[in-house]
Amino acid sequence: AKNILFDENGFAKFDVYKNSNFYVTLQLSVAGNHNILNALACTSVCDYYGITPEIIAKSLKQFSGASRRLEFKGKLNNNISIFDDYAHHPTEIKATANAIKNKIHNESWVIFQPHTYSRTKLLLDEFADAISNFDNIILLDIYAAREQNTYNISSKDLANKITSLGKKVSYIPNFDEVIKHIKTNVKENDIIITLGA
Numbered sequence: 001a002k003n004i005l006f007d008e009n010g011f012a013k014f015d016v017y018k019n020s021n022f023y024v025t026l027q028l029s030v031a032g033n034h035n036i037l038n039a040l041a042c043t044s045v046c047d048y049y050g051i052t053p054e055i056i057a058k059s060l061k062q063f064s065g066a067s068r069r070l071e072f073k074g075k076l077n078n079n080i081s082i083f084d085d086y087a088h089h090p091t092e093i094k095a096t097a098n099a100i101k102n103k104i105h106n107e108s109w110v111i112f113q114p115h116t117y118s119r120t121k122l123l124l125d126e127f128a129d130a131i132s133n134f135d136n137i138i139l140l141d142i143y144a145a146r147e148q149n150t151y152n153i154s155s156k157d158l159a160n161k162i163t164s165l166g167k168k169v170s171y172i173p174n175f176d177e178v179i180k181h182i183k184t185n186v187k188e189n190d191i192i193i194t195l196g197a
Contacts, residue, residue, distance in 0.1 A: 001026075001036050010102035012036050016043055024053035030065040032099030070099055070193075078188040081105065088115040088197040090126035096195065097133035106189040110134040111178055113196035114142045114155060121151040128161035134193075136185070137162060137169040138178055143197065 004014040010031035016023045026039055039060050046056045065071065068086040075081055083100075087093045093112075100108055112131055114120040120127065120142055131137055139155045139162075159171040172178045182192060 001040055004036065006102040008104040010099060010104075012102075016040065018047065023047075024057050026057055027061050029061055029063060031070055031102060032095055034095045034099070070096055076186075080186055080188070081191050083191065083193045085193055085195050086197060087195050088119070090123055090130040093127070093130035093195065094133060096193065097130065100191055100193070103191065104189075105191045106187055107135040107191075109136040109138070109182065109186060109190060109192045111138045111140065111182070111192070111194050113140040114158060115197040116145050117142055117147050117149045117151040117153050120155075120158060121153040124153070124158060124161055127158055128165055131158075131169075132162055132165050132167040137167060138181065139169060139171045140175070140178065140196075141173040145197075 001012075001014040002017055004012055006012055011028050012031075012033075012035070013025065013027040014036060015025050024043070026043070028035055028039055042060065043056050047053075068084055071084045073082045073084050081103075085092075085096045087096050097108075097110075110131065114127065131139075139159050141155050142149075142153070155173070156171055159169045162169045170181060172181055186192060
């Protein structure tokens with residue numbers, strides 16, 4: 001991929017080269033550098049099977065993403081965009097944080113609910129590092145799923161770890177209180193992302 005440009009939504013437009021020769025220009029309808037890589041892989045497979053560059057370009061432009069992967073849910077007053085993302089692993093969270101960097105916005109708000117005590121305990125440092133890529137961080141209680149908390153871990157531990165990295169974080173265990181907090185603090189052109197399984 002060469003000549004990569006991003007529009008206001010963070011969607012990439014770029015030229016694809018094959019064996020150092022121009023192949024096709026692609027314009028995506030999904031955000032993130034990882035989706036440029038996905039599009040290149042898709043283009044390679046399609047080319048191998050003889051699908052024309054024109055069909056590849058048209059098909060990739062029409063693809064608007066998988067459900068709950070930085071899925072646009074709507075806008076509030078003051079041009080506040082809301083997205084939902086299934087990310088519940090640090091690698092996925094970093095990809096989401098990087099994807100929104102190319103979107104034109106004021107500040108990012110992430111509302112994160114960790115998924116399972118075991119994963120939170122095992123990847124505490126990685127979660128803190130990944131979550132700290134957002135401007136405003138709100139943590140809910142850990143969603144236990146199938147587990148009992150035999151790990152002696154809570155979202156407060158994650159909040160403390162994020163704070164130790166120099167980031168401000170709000171631990172708000174109640175969904176209604178999160179909504180009140182967002183309504184009071186979100187500003188024009190902000191992005192809100194609900195994050196977690």
